[in-house]
Amino acid sequence: MRVTTAAAGVGTLTALALLVAGCSSSPDSAAPGGDAAGACEPSGGAVELTFTTWIPGIEEVVDVWNAANPDIQVTVQTGPNGNGGTYQNFFNQLRAGNAPDLGQIEYDALPNFRVQDGLTDLGACEEVMAAQDLFVDWTWDQVSFGEEGHAYAVPQDAGPMALFYRQDLFEANGIPVPTTWAEYAAAAEQVRAAGGYITNFSQSDVNQFAGLVWQAGGTWFANDGEEWSVDLAGPESTQVAEYWQDLVDRDLVSSVPPWTSEWDNAYNTGAAWTWVSAVWGANSIASGAPDTAGAWAVAPMPQWEAGDAVAGNWGGSSTAVFRGTEHPYEAAKFALWLNTSDEALTLLNQGANLYPATTAGADLPALADGVEFYGGQAIYDVFAEASTQVPAGFTWGPTMTQVYADVSDGFKGAVSGRGTLLEALEAAQESTVSTLRSQSIPVAG
């Protein structure tokens, strides 16, 4: 599941709450790394677990588990999505000592929970460590933070990226489907000449941009076990920023903000022709642009070097076991079943459109069929391929909400002619370092 832009109203409210909370207590351990894995023994007897998630229809999936496991009964709790308030609730609950046993956390929010010491290290749970090979490498990398023998959550779903495009319009105008970013820019000129925009530049949802940087092989953060380093404006980010700056400057991409009805309408009326997006985007187009059914197709993401095969990732979440649970073994067992068993993955895919993080998940029968909206193309084959092509090693930071807000502020300015995308990243680099410092999180540079 992906991060959505946090609702501004709640943002200010939670900021206020944070302020209040800040007076009463502060996180005990600011630096991650090196904590010993706790014990992971069966509790014996009947166990009741609580699981907080905002996946729609999750109750049905959990019912299947409860029916088969009378000794481990799971109760679902729900709420708005993570940035919409549930993460803040998790932190409040951790502070009050009544956090649920399990919770859904997106990959980009995991470091924040890790830094605030909110997660149980599942490294001691043999079943979990044995399951490592079931998951696509990079998803495991996201939950282990690259540390051998540790796992701070179980990967749930992934958002491998590809290129959605209007097959009919590309064909009618004789434009070849771009396979490299250079071809994509050339196609953008032709699309503009034909009266459309090849896509919009996502000024307000920075996650898409992060996915593009991810594809280019960059990373925004790193942690060597001692301190964090921030690299928002590294060479790869610079490359991606300059590429899109050029398209913005030449008016080859529109500035319609994503997830608005205006944006839906651009796709629905054929004003926008492509979208570089994640697997869950298939649903967004299908419902936002119902009049264009059958006219879309999916191709692999354009590459920086011709002949390469690298994909980015946008979104995805994990199932974490919170610190303070009395039943880490049972919680881990449930998390594994939820995210690796065929029956759970199939239900999650049908009910909530989740794309599994396991290698075997890509072969689910539910993902094999052609999709009518995409002219019958078996689009999930493209994403299955893409999922294995996402580079490992992209690391999120502990203050992503602030990073997204700062980058997006800069991007909005750049799109309306104030500054450039690169300058926005450089400014966010500085503000991120100072935010980390102000939270007493050790940071280099």
Place this chain on the structure above:
Amino acid sequence: MSAATRTRPAPASTRTAGGVRESPLSRAAAMLVMGVFTLYFLVPIWWLLVSATKDRGQFTSTNPLWFADMNLVENVSALLRYDGGIFVRWMGNSVAYTAGGAFLATLLAAMCGYALAKYRFLGREAVFNVVLGGVLVPATALALPLFLIFSQVNLTNTFWAVFLPSLVSPFGVYLTRIFAAASVPDELLEAARLDGSSEVRTFFTVSVRLMFPALVTVFLFQFVAIWNNFFLPLIMLRDEAVFPVTLGLYSWNTQVNQIPELRGYVLVGALLSIVPLIVTFLLLQRFWRNGLGAGAVK
């Protein structure tokens, strides 16, 4: 804003006594300002009403301020059926939180304000000043401390977690105290006492009636405050079955990107969720106005 200030006779007397007629120009300017504000407040509701009647395709593709095909009935019935009728449950919860909370809050505020106005006791002004201080603290700032307190007694994620905090209305105490001081004559209480009525009986049979307009005001304010309360439920509740409608709609709204059909449900749900507020206002407005008049004649 408050009934108490409006019931002062001063504005009425200046109007009858003052011979200055406003010039047509300034009257037109006043009308213009009011017209602009009316538009400002009504256009979003109009937009909501219009949007709620459209199906998903037309929502993005047609004029946002005018009707396309009428789909209101289909939209409403789809909303009521979605996810096992959870929306109906949320509305029910909201009504329970709101009606019960507003009624009890009004009663408590009335007793408190009346006692502060009519009885002399040590520390009266101190108590009143503390209550006044409570008016200044936004409810939002109290949500997290409340959560931590309720966590200690294991009451989070229950009906009571939202219900109990809504029973307190510092503003209500303030208003009822002012109103009780102005509209309940000491002579009347004296007479009741001489006739052998107990203090509690006097309060319910005599004073409450005299304070009724203020109580309606307090009830309305509290009703709106609880109905629109969002942050406290957001922090307290995890179980969908006890969500009020505000939190439920918000939760849906955060998932619109993932499940786009929710956008329509959020719109129709928002429209339905303001209906009880409108109904309550229309029903209670009458008492309110009566009260204003009664105060003016006295």
